[in-house]
Amino acid sequence: MNYRHAYHAGNFADVFKHSILALCIEHLKSKPAPFRVIDTHAGIGVYDLSGEAAQKTGEWKDGIGRVLGAQIPPDIKALLTPYLSSIEALKAFKGRDVYPGSPEIARHLTRGEDRMIFVEKHPQDAKKLADVFSFDGRAKILELDGYVAAKAYVPPKERRGLVIIDPPYEERDEYPTMFTAFVDAYRKWPTGMYLLWYPVKNREETKRFMVGLAEAGIPKILRAELRVKRLTEQAGLAGSGLIIVNPPWKLADELRVLLPWLDGLLQQDDGHGWNVDWLAGEGVSSPL
Numbered sequence: 490m491n492y493r494h495a496y497h498a499g500n501f502a503d504v505f506k507h508s509i510l511a512l513c514i515e516h517l518k519s520k521p522a523p524f525r526v527i528d529t530h531a532g533i534g535v536y537d538l539s540g541e542a543a544q545k546t547g548e549w550k551d552g553i554g555r556v557l558g559a560q561i562p563p564d565i566k567a568l569l570t571p572y573l574s575s576i577e578a579l580k581a582f583k584g585r586d587v588y589p590g591s592p593e594i595a596r597h598l599t600r601g602e603d604r605m606i607f608v609e610k611h612p613q614d615a616k617k618l619a620d621v622f623s624f625d626g627r628a629k630i631l632e633l634d635g636y637v638a639a640k641a642y643v644p645p646k647e648r649r650g651l652v653i654i655d656p657p658y659e660e661r662d663e664y665p666t667m668f669t670a671f672v673d674a675y676r677k678w679p680t681g682m683y684l685l686w687y688p689v690k691n692r693e694e695t696k697r698f699m700v701g702l703a704e705a706g707i708p709k710i711l712r713a714e715l716r717v718k719r720l721t722e723q724a725g726l727a728g729s730g731l732i733i734v735n736p737p738w739k740l741a742d743e744l745r746v747l748l749p750w751l752d753g754l755l756q757q758d759d760g761h762g763w764n765v766d767w768l769a770g771e772g773v774s775s776p777l
């Protein structure tokens with residue numbers, strides 16, 4: 490477990506993932522009934538952009554740095570408000586250049602009756618996460634394997650909410666492990682919303698994963714992807730995607746407005762692009 494998110498916090502992939510996560514949480518709030526957010530690979534929750542790790546890579550400059558420096562048109566602003574409000578609130582609270590991870594975004598956007606489970610396997614990171622959230626009794630922090638937790642903690646007693654699975658893809662078998670954990674969780678809780686993050690790196694592995702999902706007999710699977718550069722051996726992370734199972738109504742339409750704008754803003758070379766399509770349901774449109 491060498492991956493430390495502090496080096497990558499606020500990069501283009503975080504902007505993509507966190508803005509969509511924030512929208513999904515906002516949709517859950519359209520009904521008064523409480524819900525639960527389960528984050529299986531939570532990280533440390535809050536990242537210092539002036540700290541050594543973030544400064545070393547400077548990745549945030551081509552991510553949240555570009556967003557905060559942009560003129561944002563009103564239709565995009567409306568879609569980014571939940572995400573940007575999480576950042577502003579955290580900065581105001583800490584009084585310096587910090588960036589919220591997925592747990593902090595969930596914490597900021599959820600209401601008094603909503604609950605959160607944050608799982609992190611790395612012992613030191615789990616401890617940091619527990620320290621960050623010690624003041625919020627709505628959140629439970631677990632030092633545990635996120636894939637075990639994905640299955641063990643669903644369905645939540647609220648019977649509403651989302652599970653975000655955001656692994657670092659360090660392990661060779663990360664895709665099959667994630668696939669199995671997701672399918673097991675889905676079988677126990679087929680009405681939950683699931684967000685599965687994947688890197689645009691190895692297209693063969695990703696394709697196998699997509700085919701497995703499309704053939705899993707799950708009625709509604711939306712895929713959103715944002716690529717910022719050409720995929721080459723040297724490129725590293727060229728983009729990232731989210732599989733959204735049981736997406737909120739209207740999310741696909743919203744992403745078809747948001748992603749072209751993010752695409753224009755975050756592109757790094759002419760290999761950039763975006764897509765929003767259905768792997769299952771709503772008029773399957775994607776060539777696998």
Ligand SMILES: C[S@@+](CC[C@H](N)C(=O)[O-])C[C@H]1O[C@@H](n2cnc3c(N)ncnc32)[C@H](O)[C@@H]1O
Pocket residue numbers: 490492493494528529530531532533534589590591592608609610611614633634635636655656657
């Ligand atoms: C991409 S980072 C998470 C970032 C976080 N979700 C966010 O958006 O702010 C992945 C995290 O998963 C942790 N991790 C790796 N393997 C894990 C596992 N099997 N179960 C739980 N956490 C794991 C890593 O220590 C790392 O903090």
